[in-house]
Amino acid sequence: MRKYRKREHIENYLRTTYIGNPMFEDIFLYHNSLPEIDFNEIDTSVMFLDKKVDFPLLINAITGGNEFSQDINNSLARIAKNFNIPMAVGSQTIALEDEDTAESFQCARKTIGDGILLANINGHSTVEDAKRVVEMIDANGVQIHLNPAQELSMEEGDRSFKNILSNIENIVNEVDVPVIVKEVGFGISKDVAKKLYSVGVKYIDISGFGGTNFLEIENLRTPENDLSELYSWGIPTAMSLIEISALEYDDLVLIGSGGIKNALDLVKSIVLGASIAAISGELLSYLIHGGYEYAYKYVEDIIYKTKMIMLLTGAKNIEELKNVNYRVTGKLRELVDYDK
Numbered sequence: 001m002r003k004y005r006k007r008e009h010i011e012n013y014l015r016t017t018y019i020g021n022p023m024f025e026d027i028f029l030y031h032n033s034l035p036e037i038d039f040n041e042i043d044t045s046v047m048f049l050d051k052k053v054d055f056p057l058l059i060n061a062i063t064g065g066n067e068f069s070q071d072i073n074n075s076l077a078r079i080a081k082n083f084n085i086p087m088a089v090g091s092q093t094i095a096l097e098d099e100d101t102a103e104s105f106q107c108a109r110k111t112i113g114d115g116i117l118l119a120n121i122n123g124h125s126t127v128e129d130a131k132r133v134v135e136m137i138d139a140n141g142v143q144i145h146l147n148p149a150q151e152l153s154m155e156e157g158d159r160s161f162k163n164i165l166s167n168i169e170n171i172v173n174e175v176d177v178p179v180i181v182k183e184v185g186f187g188i189s190k191d192v193a194k195k196l197y198s199v200g201v202k203y204i205d206i207s208g209f210g211g212t213n214f215l216e217i218e219n220l221r222t223p224e225n226d227l228s229e230l231y232s233w234g235i236p237t238a239m240s241l242i243e244i245s246a247l248e249y250d251d252l253v254l255i256g257s258g259g260i261k262n263a264l265d266l267v268k269s270i271v272l273g274a275s276i277a278a279i280s281g282e283l284l285s286y287l288i289h290g291g292y293e294y295a296y297k298y299v300e301d302i303i304y305k306t307k308m309i310m311l312l313t314g315a316k317n318i319e320e321l322k323n324v325n326y327r328v329t330g331k332l333r334e335l336v337d338y339d340k
């Protein structure tokens with residue numbers, strides 16, 4: 001059942017038609033006509049989980065659990081290795097139940113070598129589960145996904161979301177790799193961020209509204225139960241980033257994700273406070289529609305255009321990019337609440 005659902009997620013993702021908005025268009029960056037930078041000197045490297053990566057992009061969690069997923073994980077890991085960027089596998093719950101599926105996740109470790117690879121589980125997982133998924137792929141960190149909107153839109157999904165925070169706290173305390181708490185496309189509010197931070201979470205992946213839409217993905221499986229009026233639910237990625245950054249938790253690392261499709265989105269997410277951006281859906285589309293070369297070219301293009309934009313903002317490295325000036329316009333300006 002789960003194996004089949006994994007494939008359906010990918011197929012249904014590609015069938016979705018609702019277009020969300022992460023609201024990066026309401027972020028204005030100043031053009032710098034006197035950058036005093038040589039394009040070849042631009043340094044896009046960042047430290048992530050104590051390792052140097054060459055570009056601030058994480059290939060975010062997508063899949064695992066069957067042969068089709070294995071091919072995808074292999075290709076994504078090849079891309080990650082080539083560009084020396086980190087990658088996360090999809091939820092490993094399936095491999096905790098059926099060991100035969102573990103290889104579809106472990107292949108990513110074989111391919112990525114000593115690159116950064118993240119494990120993935122849900123908020124109900126035990127400390128033992130977390131340790132097992134980390135060990136399964138020799139992970140450098142473990143993502144815990146929070147997905148109440150997705151679960152509620154699945155007939156067989158969870159209906160109880162109690163005790164997840166204390167569960168996360170236990171995992172943070174007992175597992176010896178960093179814990180990254182993420183959404184799956186509905187965003188993390190500043191109040192949720194405060195709660196996560198209070199139990200020791202130091203990495204939050206926004207996975208905000210505006211890209212992959214799991215309400216629609218799941219609803220395509222059961223069209224008789226129409227959920228379309230909820231497709232606009234969620235916190236736009238740009239809003240979530242601004243509000244959580246405004247909390248000024250110096251040791252909280254933010255991952256800017258949800259609807260990142262191009263270099264300008266990626267740059268804006270960093271300007272708004274993310275240490276690294278992440279993409280799932282758009283990269284998956286390139287991979288499925290055009291194969292490995294097409295997906296590779298997509299990432300290469302993002303890297304080149306990010307350097308262009310960095311030069312045009314006057315930032316020669318990511319630290320400087322984090323500090324460039326920006327203005328918030330339009331609806332996003334009305335929405336954002338800067339109060340702590």
Ligand code: FNR
Nearest residue numbers: 061062090091145184207211212258259279280281
């Ligand atoms: C996902 N995502 C996801 N997240 C997670 O934590 N575990 C998972 O197993 C999956 N599975 C999954 C399948 C597919 C087909 C997609 C497209 C996405 C969510 C993903 O990691 C990310 O948080 C959201 O997709 C938002 O980013 P994008 O897709 O808008 O870039």
